[in-house]
Amino acid sequence: MIMLYDSPLSGNCHKVRMALGMLGLLCTLAPGDAAARATLAFGAINPLRQVPVLNDEGFVLRDSQAILAYLAAKHRFGDWDGDTPAERGEIGQWLSIAANEIANGPATLRLAKLFGVLINEANATAVTTRIMPVIEAHLSTRDWLVGGRTTVADLALSPYLALAPDGGIDLTAYPHIGAWVARIARLPGFVAMPGWSY
Amino acid sequence: MIMLYDSPLSGNCHKVRMALGMLGLLCTLAPGDAAARATLAFGAINPLRQVPVLNDEGFVLRDSQAILAYLAAKHRFGDWDGDTPAERGEIGQWLSIAANEIANGPATLRLAKLFGVLINEANATAVTTRIMPVIEAHLSTRDWLVGGRTTVADLALSPYLALAPDGGIDLTAYPHIGAWVARIARLPGFVAMPGWSY
Numbered sequence: 001m002i003m004l005y006d007s008p009l010s011g012n013c014h015k016v017r018m019a020l021g022m023l024g025l026l027c028t029l030a031p032g033d034a035a036a037r038a039t040l041a042f043g044a045i046n047p048l049r050q051v052p053v054l055n056d057e058g059f060v061l062r063d064s065q066a067i068l069a070y071l072a073a074k075h076r077f078g079d080w081d082g083d084t085p086a087e088r089g090e091i092g093q094w095l096s097i098a099a100n101e102i103a104n105g106p107a108t109l110r111l112a113k114l115f116g117v118l119i120n121e122a123n124a125t126a127v128t129t130r131i132m133p134v135i136e137a138h139l140s141t142r143d144w145l146v147g148g149r150t151t152v153a154d155l156a157l158s159p160y161l162a163l164a165p166d167g168g169i170d171l172t173a174y175p176h177i178g179a180w181v182a183r184i185a186r187l188p189g190f191v192a193m194p195g196w197s198y
Numbered sequence: 199m200i201m202l203y204d205s206p207l208s209g210n211c212h213k214v215r216m217a218l219g220m221l222g223l224l225c226t227l228a229p230g231d232a233a234a235r236a237t238l239a240f241g242a243i244n245p246l247r248q249v250p251v252l253n254d255e256g257f258v259l260r261d262s263q264a265i266l267a268y269l270a271a272k273h274r275f276g277d278w279d280g281d282t283p284a285e286r287g288e289i290g291q292w293l294s295i296a297a298n299e300i301a302n303g304p305a306t307l308r309l310a311k312l313f314g315v316l317i318n319e320a321n322a323t324a325v326t327t328r329i330m331p332v333i334e335a336h337l338s339t340r341d342w343l344v345g346g347r348t349t350v351a352d353l354a355l356s357p358y359l360a361l362a363p364d365g366g367i368d369l370t371a372y373p374h375i376g377a378w379v380a381r382i383a384r385l386p387g388f389v390a391m392p393g394w395s396y
Contacts, residue, residue, distance in 0.1 A: 047331075047332050047335070048328070048329075048332065059284055061284075061287045061288070061291065062291060063290065063291045063294045063295075065290055065293070065294045066287045066288070066289075066290030066291040066293075066294060067287065067290075068290075069286050069287050069289075069290035070283050070284065070286060070287025070290065071283075072286075073280070073282075073283035073286040073287070074283035081286075082271070084271075085268050085269075085271035085272035086257055086259075086268065088267050088268060088271040088279075089259045089264045089265065089267050089268025089271070090259070090264070091264075091267075092261065092263055092264030092265075092266075092267035092268065092293070093259065093260060093261045093264040095263070095264075095290070095293065095294070095297075096261045096263045096264060096293070096297035097261075097297075099293075099294035099295075099297040099298045100297045100298045100301060100302070103298060104298070104302065120318055120321060123318060123321070130246070131246075133245075134245050134246065137245070
């Protein structure tokens, strides 16, 4: 059985919950709130003290993008992670954006507004303002980020974009992003999350 | 022929130059300095106005990690990008760290010290201080980041770690990182870069 160190309001955890739901894989949840992450035991599992962490029958993996890559390679090889070098490259572009701009932009604004975390708001706003129009323009001519089907790129980017209003971002300014996160919410096995209102 | 939009002192470009060198692939270089990146033509190629950008016979790809994923899938499938789901997941962990912590830590400190770019130094220092010991500890028991051989994880992380002294980071405090970047510099096809003194 898969075990997921999870925090219910974490968009990073939600990427993995969605993937597991769509794959029809059962998992048990282990606590990943701030108190749990502060323990010595958790530091040995993930020195960065972040969730999600996946434990698949003893194989332990941290980082939401990495867990998506692992689950794709194991259960949807080629389909979810690209079946040509070009698709793998294009998916890689979006995984980098998920790890950097999404994390340091909309996800960080949400941390401040929803949880009162002290952030550099000017930087998070600048990153958000730079990246959202790029994603909006890309989705204006296609239903999915890469290859005309759902891939890990969609799973990696969608939670913090669907949850962007939590951080004070008005998604009506980005109608193609809004339509795309609504499309993801209609996929079989999609898992609901508070704040994902599309 | 491959064309690479390149900037000689960019560590991100160096990831691609190293990969092409190790693969024995010829490429022509196109200008990717600030003036070139400010043009309308470049904005159409990469709206983020960053290098590297690869053009492989008309297939255009931006983002250094994505380009490594593409080149690996095309030329070293399984070997460079992982031949099991577990390896693919572990490589994914490091690619996220390259895209986020390395870019926003040591690479950003170098931007300030070497090029006078205005940065949030407290944040870049905090990110650096958090991630370097994790990498140092990981490399204390192995020669390569994943799978006992060179993978795109090593290519993605090594330039900005080898160049960390440019940003004022004393690498003698991280002997295993130092030994590892020296190991990479001895690989067949390695391409030299100013500041990579190991």
